[in-house]
Amino acid sequence: MLDVSGKSALVTGGARGLGAAAAHKLAGAGASVFITDILDEEGRATVAEINEAGGKAAYFHHDVTSQEEWAAAVAACVAEFGSLDVLLNNAGILITSNILETSLEDWRKTMTINVEGVFLGMKTALPELMKSHKLWDGGGSIVNISSVAGIVGAPSLSCYSASKGAVALYTKSVALEAARNGWKVRVNSVHPGIIETKMATDIMDNLEAGGIAANRDEARGLMALGHPIGRLGQPKDVASAVLYLASEASANMTGSQVVVDGGFTAT
């Protein structure tokens, strides 16, 4: 059911964390994975792991805020694997700060990576993704990583929250535009709760440094509190949702928000 054999997927921010987990999952289900990131060493290591495990992957240095680098990445992916069927806009940053202390620079940095990066990605990749339907009924698939912070408010994460809210509705608008134009490209967003990646452990570090948590276990416990299921998410939880949206199983889904949050936003 979750087979993506023969598909080619471009994963931004694929060097580590969610992106790397999604890349592993997609490769394990048969896709060729084109990993892009600005963390070259970690990106190449992730590619090596996938290839050693019998998967197919390649790495490309790519700053998602650069239009030229987007053009180069899409062209290189098609040159490498022959097509582009799945785009995973995963690259993103999180800056913690209250609004009074947030600099315009931090605001712009967040918006540039988290929102402009998604805009440039969809704009650049759509012409290639439109060709995907010749092989797959479900057509091309764009998966944008938003967040629970794109659905509900998040104190001290206002920049991040604004950027992820933008991704949530940008996804729906482009989904409708693609559908109404008959482009045969589906566009959906995934909204993770707090997932135990470096982004989360950085927040744990802050909680410990600020004396809010005495140690790592306490910091993790504090962060798990908002999740009724009683734990933080793992990268594989998000990777599964990404695989579902990349596969033909989701052929009738577009403009949807897949919420993977242990109940965070349900209450």
Add this chain to the structure above:
Amino acid sequence: MGLLDGKIALVTGAARGLGAEIAKSFIEQGAEVLLTDMMEEEGAATARDLGNKASFLRHDVTSEEDWKAAIAAVKTNFGGLDILVNNAGIAGGGRLEDTTLEEWREITAVNMDGVFLGHKYAAPLMRERAARWEGGASIINLSSVAGLIGMPGAHAYCASKGAVRLLTKSAAMEYARAGENIRVNSIHPAFIDTDMAGQMIQGIHDNGMAANLEDARALLVSMHPIGRLGVPRDIASAATFLASEESSFMTGSEFVVDGGMAAG
């Protein structure tokens, strides 16, 4: 290796349409399934076609006694319960002021009371085996896009599906906060090419909104930005995903499978 190897499921309204396709997908992925429905002949035939991992029981989801019997049967036949799909549902409509209280109650009894009773009687049995799976036990409630957006003439259906949407979240929170490891999520299909969509197409024609059935169908399709109706497999895949370990961190979520209908 299937996504549901070793799991036991109960699917209501499984004689045909979405429910039958969900049961089929579950069995393909390794589960054993008790199919239940009011339509005995069709239900028994569907279960027979699915082979020895399927069985059928007559079951009116509005009856507490029938629910007790269904839960007892799944325990006796298969030894427990890991997945419940509250799929049984009915549609109906017309002008609100012309709708009788009996008609309103008929729809809400099946679509709403049936889901409440399903949770009430299935959860105790599901709890027994929930620790076997990382993702715990899973309840999947069939809501609808009509549980997210309003549709003229579908007041009772919309109200009942909206109720299922929030019953899902409330039950999900109850089980999660109690550490019970039963996940609950809802699926929101748009129009799926089943008998229910056929009735809708007939209704569009009968109400004079289209000159013939072909135009009525085109009108219904045009409500879906993706340019087609859904097929039962679209929903069966979603249910299978939510039943599996792949969705271990999902609870209280709305899985919208609607070709973009509710996105705009």
